[in-house]
Every structure is written in C-alpha cells, then in structure tokens.
Amino acid sequence: MADQLQTLTSALIDAALKAGATAADAMAVDGTSLSIDIREGALEQAERSEGIEIGLRVLIGQRQACVSASDVSGRTIAEMAERAIAMAREAPEDATAGLADPGQLATRTDAAWLELADPAPEPDAEALKADALAAEAAGLAVRGVSKSQGASAAYSARRIWLAASNGFSAGYGRSSRHVSMTAISGAGTTMERDWAAESRIFQSDLPDPAEVGRRAGERAAERQGSRKPPTGRFPVLYDERVANSLIGHLLGAINGSAIARGASWLRDAKGTLVLPAALSVTEDPFRIRIPGSRPFDGEGLPTRARTIVEDGVLTGWTLDLATGRKLGLPSTGSASRGTSSPPAPGHSNIALTPGSASRAELIRDMGTGLLVTQLIGASINANTGDYSRGASGFWVENGEIAYPVNECTIAGTLPEMLRTLVPANDGRAHLSHVIPSLLVEGLTLAGA
Structure with missing residues (x-):
C-alpha cells in the first residue's frame, strides 16, 4: 500500500508542475475503519469504511490553493491539478506561503521504531461486538444503573504518505482499538449519565472491556441525587x-x-x-x-x-x-x-x-x-x-x-x-x- 500512496503523491506533484505550479506538495491517506454499536444487548449499528483520499497544494509564486478527492484515477489527478492552479491564480498573495528548503527536511522518516501501527490482524466484527456486549453488561450490572445509552467497540488503521516538489517523500501507518460505554442511573427527571472509554494503538494493550463498562456504571450511579x-x-x-x-x-x-x-x-x-x-x-x-x-x-x-x-x-x-x-x-x-x-x-x-x-x-x-x-x-x-x-x-x-x-x-x-x-x-x-x-x-x- 505504501508504494501506491507514494505513486499517487508523485503523480499529483507531476501533474501540478505540468499544469503551471512553481511548487507543490501532496498527501495520500489510505484507511480502514470498523465500528460496532450495541444498545440494551442488541446490535444498533455496524459500520465499515475503506478508501483512499488524496490532497494537493499548489503554489504559483506566493499564491496557493488546496484541493482534495477520493477518486484516484489519472483523469481526476489531472483535473485536480488544473482546478488547483485556477484557484491559486485567483488567490491573494501570501508572502509566508511556501515549502521548506531541502536542507530543512527530515532525514529520519522511518516510524517503525515508534510502534504506531499494530501488526496484529484486523479484528472481525464479532470480536468487536463481543467487546461492546461485555462492556455494556458490566455497566448494567452495577447497582443503581437503570439502563444503557450504548456501548461501542471500534478499530481503525490508516497509512499516510506526504511528498513535495522540494524532494521530500515519506509515510507511515497508524492503528487504533477502542471500547466505550455510557450508563444511565435513575429515571425520568432524576436520570444521570456518565461514561468510560479506553483506546490503544496495540489491541493487546486494551484494558478488559468489562472493566470499562463497570467504571461507566459506577460513575453514573455515583451521580444519583x-x-x-x-x-x-x-x-x-x-x-x-x-x-x-x-x-x-x-x-x-x-x-x-x-x-x-x-x-x-x-x-x-x-x-x-x-x-x-x-x-x-x-x-x-x-x-x-x-x-x-x-x-x-x-x-x-x-x-x-x-x-x-x-x-x-x-x-x-x-x-x-x-x-x-x-x-x-x-x-x-x-x-x-x-x-x-x-x-x-x-x-x-x-x-x-x-x-x-x-x-x-x-x-x-x-x-x-x-x-x-x-x-x-x-x-x-x-x-x-x-x-x-x-x-x-x-x-x-x-x-x-x-x-x-x-x-x-x-x-x-x-x-x-x-x-x-x-x-x-x-x-x-x-x-x-x-x-x-x-x-x-x-x-x-x-x-x-
């Protein structure tokens, strides 16, 4: 995927320079997200999204403009460059706009040592549903909790690539695993709500979902009166x-x-x-x-x-x-x-x-x-x-x-x-x- 993102940013910059830009930078982001929402033990919503977004900034002297798209075809890239150039020509001059000098650029761009992306497989929907159910059940089990406003579990992963006409080109990945629960205590005009949530980059670091739900329930119960x-x-x-x-x-x-x-x-x-x-x-x-x-x-x-x-x-x-x-x-x-x-x-x-x-x-x-x-x-x-x-x-x-x-x-x-x-x-x-x-x-x- 990194090769595709790098290729896309390079194509965007080439198209911008060909269309008349004096300088340009581009970003490509590929992402996957999956979320499960539970309420009162039943599945309320399940969402999954995948896609690539691309963005281009062009400069004509001290004038700049930005455009973005979710279509990565060659035709779209060419149209983005033309549209950005037309916008930049109408933009006011900004004496501070401009790319970094090559000597200012980062030379250490590898992010693997920062451990920002979990190498473990993407969880399936059933695993996320189990987390949400466990969080909600633990919250509802707290004395004084009358109902659940919902529990959620989610996963996301994305890859980012940034490139510019000054020679910079690098990227890295990120991931996240999340669980949350919102509990309600009391009834009618005495209802009070509170929540708890946890998020980690590595799935293995995520706390027990039941502990998250219990904490939400205790917080809501404490708010009674x-x-x-x-x-x-x-x-x-x-x-x-x-x-x-x-x-x-x-x-x-x-x-x-x-x-x-x-x-x-x-x-x-x-x-x-x-x-x-x-x-x-x-x-x-x-x-x-x-x-x-x-x-x-x-x-x-x-x-x-x-x-x-x-x-x-x-x-x-x-x-x-x-x-x-x-x-x-x-x-x-x-x-x-x-x-x-x-x-x-x-x-x-x-x-x-x-x-x-x-x-x-x-x-x-x-x-x-x-x-x-x-x-x-x-x-x-x-x-x-x-x-x-x-x-x-x-x-x-x-x-x-x-x-x-x-x-x-x-x-x-x-x-x-x-x-x-x-x-x-x-x-x-x-x-x-x-x-x-x-x-x-x-x-x-x-x-x-």
Missing part, C-alpha cells in the same frame, strides 16, 4: 478526565496562528511566568505506542522534543513554516495538515509536571469546593482569557465528597487560574496528553 452547589468563590479540582482542557487553553493561546493574528491572551507572555515555578510543559513526539507520536511534521520537517513551559516560564510559540515566517522565527516542526487544507501549527504528545499528592489528598486539602468531572460548553475570550464553562461533578465539604452536583457554572480568568495550579500525580501514561487532576484556587461558582 445531583443538585446545584452553592454560589460563591471556591477552590475547584479538575478531575484528570477534564484537566487536559486547562492545558489545552494554554496550548491554543501559544499557537502561532493566534499569535500571528494578535488574538491571544498570551501574545505578550513569552519569557514570563504563566504557571507555578515548579511546573513545566513538555512536548515529546517520540513516545512509543502513543497516538501523538510522529517522525516528521506536515511539511516534512523533523519533529523534536521541546520544553514549552520551563519552570513556569513560557519559552515560545508553536509554529509551522508560515506562522514562523510571519513572526520572523523558525518553525518548531509542528505543522499538521489534512488532505484538504494547508499546514497549520499543532501539538503532539504533551506532559505536565506531576505533583506529589494523589487526587484524594487534594480533595482532602481543598476543604470545601467543587470536584469537576464533566464540562459543558465553553465561553473563552481569546484576547483576555476570561473563562466560563458549565460543569458537573461533586461538592466537597471538610475534605470529603458530600454529594453530586450539576447545573452550575465556573468562571475565572485563565492567566490567574494557570498561575495557581496544583497538580495531582494521577496522569495516565498511555495518553497523548499526560495531564493529572488540577486544583485551581478561587473560581466563581454560580449554582443554587
């Missing part, structure tokens, strides 16, 4: 399941696209303290069997490990070639792209310095406040960092969980919130973003 918390200013502990959202807001604010537009509450924060001095945020695209790992970025540049926040201090931005050129800085090897759009900055595997305390110890230490296990919607001011989100979870009194809560809003400002973070030690090492539970001091709660 939910009510609004009091209104006021209290500490908030973000459970590990949702803590990644806080670091995600930081990563979004240092994305080169936002910085180049001046639309970021961290636009003037480089070299300043954005987290407590004991905390760092690192990026490592070379972790074995982790979804965010990759040997090169979406422009063929080598990826690299880097420290984004060091001892609380923001070290810089996340850049691709275009945003780097706008800011007069080199790319950080962070370009991501799909078949239908040009590259844009993105992150791979992220980790936050863990703390020494467990989540239970942070609950004890917070005294009275809110443990958030689910977030709903978001209102984030990109320029100021003003923050407001719907939430549900558990009310904590005297260092112990008192009762479940829902229908509340938490509000604050991200700059202040991030500078008060206290991390637990419960980050899950198999995730692409290893972020533990996070305690934030003094947020405003709107409840009862």
Whole structure:
C-alpha cells in the first residue's frame, strides 16, 4: 500500500508542475475503519469504511490553493491539478506561503521504531461486538444503573504518505482499538449519565472491556441525587478526565496562528511566568505506542522534543513554516495538515509536571469546593482569557465528597487560574496528553 500512496503523491506533484505550479506538495491517506454499536444487548449499528483520499497544494509564486478527492484515477489527478492552479491564480498573495528548503527536511522518516501501527490482524466484527456486549453488561450490572445509552467497540488503521516538489517523500501507518460505554442511573427527571472509554494503538494493550463498562456504571450511579452547589468563590479540582482542557487553553493561546493574528491572551507572555515555578510543559513526539507520536511534521520537517513551559516560564510559540515566517522565527516542526487544507501549527504528545499528592489528598486539602468531572460548553475570550464553562461533578465539604452536583457554572480568568495550579500525580501514561487532576484556587461558582 505504501508504494501506491507514494505513486499517487508523485503523480499529483507531476501533474501540478505540468499544469503551471512553481511548487507543490501532496498527501495520500489510505484507511480502514470498523465500528460496532450495541444498545440494551442488541446490535444498533455496524459500520465499515475503506478508501483512499488524496490532497494537493499548489503554489504559483506566493499564491496557493488546496484541493482534495477520493477518486484516484489519472483523469481526476489531472483535473485536480488544473482546478488547483485556477484557484491559486485567483488567490491573494501570501508572502509566508511556501515549502521548506531541502536542507530543512527530515532525514529520519522511518516510524517503525515508534510502534504506531499494530501488526496484529484486523479484528472481525464479532470480536468487536463481543467487546461492546461485555462492556455494556458490566455497566448494567452495577447497582443503581437503570439502563444503557450504548456501548461501542471500534478499530481503525490508516497509512499516510506526504511528498513535495522540494524532494521530500515519506509515510507511515497508524492503528487504533477502542471500547466505550455510557450508563444511565435513575429515571425520568432524576436520570444521570456518565461514561468510560479506553483506546490503544496495540489491541493487546486494551484494558478488559468489562472493566470499562463497570467504571461507566459506577460513575453514573455515583451521580444519583445531583443538585446545584452553592454560589460563591471556591477552590475547584479538575478531575484528570477534564484537566487536559486547562492545558489545552494554554496550548491554543501559544499557537502561532493566534499569535500571528494578535488574538491571544498570551501574545505578550513569552519569557514570563504563566504557571507555578515548579511546573513545566513538555512536548515529546517520540513516545512509543502513543497516538501523538510522529517522525516528521506536515511539511516534512523533523519533529523534536521541546520544553514549552520551563519552570513556569513560557519559552515560545508553536509554529509551522508560515506562522514562523510571519513572526520572523523558525518553525518548531509542528505543522499538521489534512488532505484538504494547508499546514497549520499543532501539538503532539504533551506532559505536565506531576505533583506529589494523589487526587484524594487534594480533595482532602481543598476543604470545601467543587470536584469537576464533566464540562459543558465553553465561553473563552481569546484576547483576555476570561473563562466560563458549565460543569458537573461533586461538592466537597471538610475534605470529603458530600454529594453530586450539576447545573452550575465556573468562571475565572485563565492567566490567574494557570498561575495557581496544583497538580495531582494521577496522569495516565498511555495518553497523548499526560495531564493529572488540577486544583485551581478561587473560581466563581454560580449554582443554587
């Protein structure tokens, strides 16, 4: 399959140059996915998809355009090139558009050592159905669970190839195995729901589906009797399941696209303290069997490990070639792209310095406040960092969980919130973003 993808990208580039492009890059993606959905012990949906997608970006001087297709015939490739050239001629000039110089390109492109694709055979539909049934049965067996909203099991595998007229040509494969369950407790207006899910690259690493279902059931049962918390200013502990959202807001604010537009509450924060001095945020695209790992970025540049926040201090931005050129800085090897759009900055595997305390110890230490296990919607001011989100979870009194809560809003400002973070030690090492539970001091709660 790699030979076919390589051939397709080469044909796309040749067609673009023949049609009048001064430079071009192309991507081909071949994928297979299979998913089974179960509800109340019966098959609800079974889906399987296979196909190849191709994408082409052409440049005429400083003008660029992107096109994509799912037909890989020679006629389609020629038509794509012609259409892209016509679009590029009408596009505005962009002084930052352009491919990497050959000397910037990655030389180590083999990804086998990263173990991103499981060599085991694709599971059949019956194996996935058995996983979903086991997860649902375990969730329904939990005392207090009244029904299932469904359980799913899925498998996917895909191969990616990227090539460009600057001489770059390489690709690699990815796979994933997934199981999830959503349980409901109570009835009528007292119904509460919660879920659990697990995903791994290697099927042999996937936890027991019954354990996933049991966890979903226990979470839903624990939510029975939910009510609004009091209104006021209290500490908030973000459970590990949702803590990644806080670091995600930081990563979004240092994305080169936002910085180049001046639309970021961290636009003037480089070299300043954005987290407590004991905390760092690192990026490592070379972790074995982790979804965010990759040997090169979406422009063929080598990826690299880097420290984004060091001892609380923001070290810089996340850049691709275009945003780097706008800011007069080199790319950080962070370009991501799909078949239908040009590259844009993105992150791979992220980790936050863990703390020494467990989540239970942070609950004890917070005294009275809110443990958030689910977030709903978001209102984030990109320029100021003003923050407001719907939430549900558990009310904590005297260092112990008192009762479940829902229908509340938490509000604050991200700059202040991030500078008060206290991390637990419960980050899950198999995730692409290893972020533990996070305690934030003094947020405003709107409840009862």
